[in-house]
Amino acid sequence: MPFYPPATWTPVPRTRWAVSTVMTRQNNVPVNLAGFEGLDSTLALIPYWDMANHDHPARRKDELVGPRLIAETVYNAGNERLECQVFKEEDQSKDFSSPTPIFITYGNRTDAEFLVHNGFVVRWNPDTRVTKPFKLNPEDHLYKQRFHLLKRKDMPTEGKFAFGNYDYGASMPPGLIALACVSAMDETDLNLHTVQSSEWLDDLSTMPPKLADQTELRLGEWLTKLLRVYPTTPEEDEALLQEGRQLNPTRRLVIQYRLEEKRVLQGYVHKSRLRPLEDVAKLSIATLSDEK
Numbered sequence: 001m002p003f004y005p006p007a008t009w010t011p012v013p014r015t016r017w018a019v020s021t022v023m024t025r026q027n028n029v030p031v032n033l034a035g036f037e038g039l040d041s042t043l044a045l046i047p048y049w050d051m052a053n054h055d056h057p058a059r060r061k062d063e064l065v066g067p068r069l070i071a072e073t074v075y076n077a078g079n080e081r082l083e084c085q086v087f088k089e090e091d092q093s094k095d096f097s098s099p100t101p102i103f104i105t106y107g108n109r110t111d112a113e114f115l116v117h118n119g120f121v122v123r124w125n126p127d128t129r130v131t132k133p134f135k136l137n138p139e140d141h142l143y144k145q146r147f148h149l150l151k152r153k154d155m156p157t158e159g160k161f162a163f164g165n166y167d168y169g170a171s172m173p174p175g176l177i178a179l180a181c182v183s184a185m186d187e188t189d190l191n192l193h194t195v196q197s198s199e200w201l202d203d204l205s206t207m208p209p210k211l212a213d214q215t216e217l218r219l220g221e222w223l224t225k226l227l228r229v230y231p232t233t234p235e236e237d238e239a240l241l242q243e244g245r246q247l248n249p250t251r252r253l254v255i256q257y258r259l260e261e262k263r264v265l266q267g268y269v270h271k272s273r274l275r276p277l278e279d280v281a282k283l284s285i286a287t288l289s290d291e292k
Contacts, residue, residue, distance in 0.1 A: 029082060071104040111260050121256040126168040130264045132226060133160045134176075136183065145190045146182045152194060153178065153201055166267035174202035177215065180222070181207065184214040220272025223265045234262045 029044050071086045084104075106118070108127040115121055122128070135158030136146050150157045155178040164170030178201040185193070189211070193201070200206035204215060232240075237259040241252065 069103065111257055115253060115257055119253075121253055121260060123256070123260070124165075124263070125260060126165060128260055128264065129162045129164045129170075130261050131160050131162040134158065134179070134222065136179070142187060142190060145187070145194070146185070149182050149185075149190055149194050150178065153199075155179070155182075155201060163264070163268070165264050166271055172219065172268070176219075177204060178202040180218040181211065181215040184211065184218040216272040220269050223269050223272075227262060227265050227269070230258065230262060232258075234259060234266065237262070 030041050069086050071084050076083050106114075109117075109125075111121050111125050111128040114125070136143055136150075140146065147157050156175045157179070159175065161173050161176040163172050163176070181201050182190070204212045207215065237255050240247065240255050241259070247255070
């Protein structure tokens, strides 16, 4: 990051640089507040972090592409300071005898946080999350029964839900599972579970097997519908990002971010064992307008 002495500043360009640096290069770091138990966090600038290549430790065997050194920044509560530790990825040792590239990990950040605060997007980020709004379809003839059951179980009937990458072990939020479960019920099931004290509406592992399959299918249908909203397919995005292709830097970032969102959605679609979808309009879950 360049440094401009105050004497060389001009009113607009340098001020804009200073403001953008402070506003976009924020790092979430732990702090120990006197009088409070445990740790809180605050945003701060950390020198040299913007000069390092970011990567995350491999979490899948097929991700390891060669020997790498990973630098992780951790908080030492005893000394109340940040410390950087470097380890060799394959064996967690500190043998740095051979020339090896060094990467730094900024911690568990979503692609949205990387894009806003650091100006890049991480391919296959294990910590990324997608947030989408959805609700019960008010035009469904069983809408009132579904709404009543969800309210009775203290579950949301609409809202924005965030979920991570299924390939890295992330799961759907309970509220979304309950919404899909109730949406997948027929009238007999709705009447039955409105009377009974069913506490498993938000947990696929404890649902009756048939209803669990229907719930996963409903989630897959909804996510397929979301994928169809995008103007391009994942394959088309990957073609746009091929090396050597001239792209505006901002457009390249947007395409990378969009592609990672699609990969998260695709992971759950594949998990749902989705049958060929012929009529998405019949779904009982309707998404709110999705801005790209």
